[in-house]
Amino acid sequence: MTRIFSTWDPWQELADLQKQMNRLFSSRWPVRREAFPPVNLRAGRDGLVLTAEVPGVKADELDVTIQRDLATIKGRREPEPLQEGQTYTRRERFTEPFARTIQLPFEVDPQQVEARYANGVLTLMLSRPADHKPTRVAVQAG
């Protein structure tokens, strides 16, 4: 042991504090992430709900593929067609074609996917394959 004051390390404390601050800011601060589209993923015993913010993308311009435990969302948003004499004075909205693959916490059944699009949000309801669902095993008294 070369460190004498091993019980209290101010640098470690500082690093911990910084980590906590980062966590605080990343969860509460209203900064939008750069990856497009941003997704939320929620899981239950029998399945997953994946939502993605894709405002202004028409439902038929979204391409969703599910393969084992990967979900891919592709699409594009057409920029506003400029009229005669029209110019952008501010341009922050995403207009590039996008593709994003999200790692799911478990495999899902690609035959049992329900996709909905409303108010610029894509919702995918994904189910765990029937034979992958955890089953309760009765334990016999010996």
Add this chain to the structure above:
Amino acid sequence: MRTESPELVNQDYQAAGETERTSSRPVYRPRVDILDTQDAVVLLADLPGVAEDGADVTLEKNVLTIRGSVAPAEDDGLQDVVTEYGIGEFERVFTLTDEIDRSAIEATMKDGVLRVRLPRAREAASRKIDVRAG
């Protein structure tokens, strides 16, 4: 040829902590595009999750405020695995540096995008046309 460029100037004072809050929901600043033409300014704002009747546009003196509210998710007993975006309110404030015809402002909401058309006041528009003709 463009001469003056009357445009919307965005104010940066609407940092999250300074917006007026009516609830403890987080307030997000939406991304916007602003398109400028001779007779109108068009503002497009991404408000994903906001229903067609959930957006609100107000113009008070020369301060334009856009707001949108996203309905909270139902409690379905699922666990959060990935959370890249928050659910709450959208709000952003702009200062108009140009005369706007208040009676002719149009706002529409579709697929999570708010579109606000702010026609320039006729006086301002004609003044601009004069400059172009010269």
